[in-house]
Amino acid sequence: MSSRCYNNKTCGGLQNVVDISSQRPLELDITYVCDMACLQCNRALGLIGSHEMMTIDQVSRVLHESASMQRPYLEIRVLGGEPTLHPHLSGIVDTLDWYRRQVGNCSVSLWTHGHGEQVKQEIGKLPAWIRIRVSAKQPKVVGEGFDAFLAAPLDYQESHAQDYWNGCGQIAPGRCGIGVSPYGVYSCPCAAAIDRIVGLDIGLTSLTDACDERFRKQCDQLCRYCGHFLVDRGVQVSTETVSDTWQVLRDRYRTHRPRLVRY
Numbered sequence: 001m002s003s004r005c006y007n008n009k010t011c012g013g014l015q016n017v018v019d020i021s022s023q024r025p026l027e028l029d030i031t032y033v034c035d036m037a038c039l040q041c042n043r044a045l046g047l048i049g050s051h052e053m054m055t056i057d058q059v060s061r062v063l064h065e066s067a068s069m070q071r072p073y074l075e076i077r078v079l080g081g082e083p084t085l086h087p088h089l090s091g092i093v094d095t096l097d098w099y100r101r102q103v104g105n106c107s108v109s110l111w112t113h114g115h116g117e118q119v120k121q122e123i124g125k126l127p128a129w130i131r132i133r134v135s136a137k138q139p140k141v142v143g144e145g146f147d148a149f150l151a152a153p154l155d156y157q158e159s160h161a162q163d164y165w166n167g168c169g170q171i172a173p174g175r176c177g178i179g180v181s182p183y184g185v186y187s188c189p190c191a192a193a194i195d196r197i198v199g200l201d202i203g204l205t206s207l208t209d210a211c212d213e214r215f216r217k218q219c220d221q222l223c224r225y226c227g228h229f230l231v232d233r234g235v236q237v238s239t240e241t242v243s244d245t246w247q248v249l250r251d252r253y254r255t256h257r258p259r260l261v262r263y
C-alpha cells in the first residue's frame with residue numbers, strides 16, 4: 001500500500017487496493033454494444049451508444065497479465081454492453097477457458113440482459129463452466145433499479161468540493177471489480193466507460209501496473225462525472241436526470257468523439 005495518508009471518512013471506496021486487488025473480480029467490458037439503451041446505464045450507453053469493443057487479443061493479453069501475477073485474479077466477469085452481441089464471443093470463450101485451466105480455482109461469469117433471440121441463442125452456446133447472470137433489464141428502462149448515473153457530482157454544489165480520490169462504495173470489497181475496456185485498466189468499469197466519453201485517456205496500459213496510487217488518480221479525475229458518487233453520499237437525484245455536464249458531453253461526443261489509445 002502507498003504510504004500516502006488518505007482522507008477516507010466519507011465512503012467505503014478505495015482502501016488498501018493493492019492488498020485486496022486479487023480479491024476484487026476482474027470485469028471485462030468486452031463490448032459497449034447494447035440494444036437496450038437504458039437511460040441510466042452506468043456505461044452511459046442509453047445517452048451515448050457505442051460500437052467500441054475489445055478484441056480477442058486484448059482479452060487474451062489482460063488474462064495473460066493476470067496469469068503472470070503472483071496472485072492472479074480468481075473471479076472474471078464478462079460484461080458490456082451486452083457481451084453476447086460481441087461478434088467474436090466464441091474466441092473470447094476459448095481464451096477464458098485457457099485462463100481458468102491455467103489458474104485453477106477460478107470462476108467465470110457472463111452478465112447479460114437476456115432479451116431477444118440472438119442473445120438467447122448465444123447464451124445457449126456457452127459452456128457450463130460459465131455462470132450466466134441475467135439482469136432482465138427491460139428496453140429503454142428509465143428509473144427502477146438504477147442510480148442516477150448521469151448526475152455528475154461536479155454539477156451539484158453540495159458535492160463539488162468533495163474528495164473524489166477515494167472513489168465510492170461501488171468499489172468496496174465484495175462489490176464491483178476492476179474495469180478493463182478497449183482502452184485499458186481502470187479502478188472500476190464505470191470509470192472506464194466515463195473515460196471513453198470524457199477522453200482523458202488515463203487507462204492503465206497493463207494490469208500489472210495496477211496499484212492504489214494509480215487507481216486513486218483515476219478516481220480523482222473520473223468520479224466527478226459519476227452519479228454513483230452522489231448516491232454514495234446520500235444525495236437524492238431523480239433517475240430522469242441528465243445533468244448539465246452530461247448534456248455537454250453528449251453534444252461534444254456527437255461532433256468530436258474522443259480518440260483513446262487502445263489497450
Ligand code: SF4
Nearest residue numbers: 034036037038041081
Ligand atoms: S441492458 Fe445493461 S448494458 Fe445495456 S443499456 Fe441497459 S444497463 Fe446498459
Ligand code: SF4
Nearest residue numbers: 167168188223226229
Ligand atoms: S467511477 Fe463511479 S462507481 Fe467508479 S469509483 Fe468513481 S464514483 Fe464509484
